[in-house]
Amino acid sequence: DAGVIQSPRHEVTEMGQEVTLRCKPISGHNSLFWYRQTMMRGLELLIYFNNNVPIDDSGMPEDRFSAKMPNASFSTLKIQPSEPRDSAVYFCASSLNRVNYGYTFGSGTRLTVV
Amino acid sequence: DQQVKQNSPSLSVQEGRISILNCDYTNSMFDYFLWYKKYPAEGPTFLISISSIKDKNEDGRFTVFLNKSAKHLSLHIVPSQPGDSAVYFCAVSSYGQNFVFGPGTRLSVLP
Numbered sequence: 001d002a003g004v005i006q007s008p009r010h011e012v013t014e015m016g017q018e019v020t021l022r023c024k025p026i027s028g029h030n031s032l033f034w035y036r037q038t039m040m041r042g043l044e045l046l047i048y049f050n051n052n053v054p055i056d057d058s059g060m061p062e063d064r065f066s067a068k069m070p071n072a073s074f075s076t077l078k079i080q081p082s083e084p085r086d087s088a089v090y091f092c093a094s095s096l097n098r099v100n101y102g103y104t105f106g107s108g109t110r111l112t113v114v
Numbered sequence: 115d116q117q118v119k120q121n122s123p124s125l126s127v128q129e130g131r132i133s134i135l136n137c138d139y140t141n142s143m144f145d146y147f148l149w150y151k152k153y154p155a156e157g158p159t160f161l162i163s164i165s166s167i168k169d170k171n172e173d174g175r176f177t178v179f180l181n182k183s184a185k186h187l188s189l190h191i192v193p194s195q196p197g198d199s200a201v202y203f204c205a206v207s208s209y210g211q212n213f214v215f216g217p218g219t220r221l222s223v224l225p
Contacts, residue, residue, distance in 0.1 A: 004157070033212070042217030043158070043203060056212070091157050102148045102205060102213060105157030 004106035006092050012112045018080040021109045024073055025094030033103060034067055034077050035091040043091070049075065082113045117141055118206055120216040127223050133191040135219050137204035142185060144206040148213065149178060149189045152201045161202075162189070194223045 005024040013019050025032050034046040047057040049069045057067070064083070069075040079086055089110050093103035119138045127133045135149075145166035150158035164171040164178045164187065171178050177190045191198055201220045205213040 035215075043215035045212060045214075048212060093157070102150070102160050102163065105150075105159070107155065107157050 004092055004094050004104050006106035006109050008109060010110045013082055015083055015113055016081045019082045021077040021090050023075045023092030026104055029094035029096050031095045032069060032075050033093040037089045084113045087112050117214050118216040120204060120219045122219050124220040127194045129196060129223055129225050130193045133194045133221055135189040135202050137187050137216050139185050139206050143208045145209060146207050147187050148205040150203040158203055196223050196225050199223045
């Protein structure tokens with residue numbers, strides 16, 4: 001298995017632009033998570049899906065952030081409009097049933113909003 | 115208020131010596147604990163876990179200790195190697211709930 005695949009690896013965009021981050025979870029995993037890593041706050045959970053259904057989006061910072069999971073093999077995290085304070089590394093992770101040995105993370109997308 | 119704390123943002127250790135990374139949590143309901151290691155430009159990878167029914171779990175050079183009464187866990191790496199230089203996150207959960215991650219500790223193992 002290729003693991004959790006995220007694209008793009010790096011994204012530089014201007015303030016006000018729309019940004020879409022993509023994630024392909026591990027085949028067979030039924031839970032998917034979006035995390036954001038910053039120096040100040042470490043790893044923050046933004047939203048997670050179970051069986052393609054959003055279960056908890058309480059970590060999404062504001063309405064500018066939205067996430068979808070149209071099928072078991074694909075998810076997107078969209079920021080519209082983007083702001084400089086959104087600059088961070090965004091990780092997608094997947095797991096089977098959320099428990100056991102934790103999550104498998106992708107390599108992340110480093111977002112820079114200028 | 116942070117549920118999981120790693121009070122040392124960074125730690126430097128000489129190669130061959132022991133590295134001890136600490137993690138404190140606030141909720142006594144947490145019953146499953148993990149350590150993740152993260153290299154630059156990569157996602158965190160699972161390292162070792164422990165459940166609340168144990169107080170120690172060992173895997174090669176890595177040992178995790180859990181002190182439930184103190185709500186404290188630690189990761190011991192011995193002997194430390196330069197390849198262990200990374201950011202280490204502890205993560206905690208209670209059954210059926212999501213993991214909560216600490217802010218991480220950057221370990222530097224000096225040759």
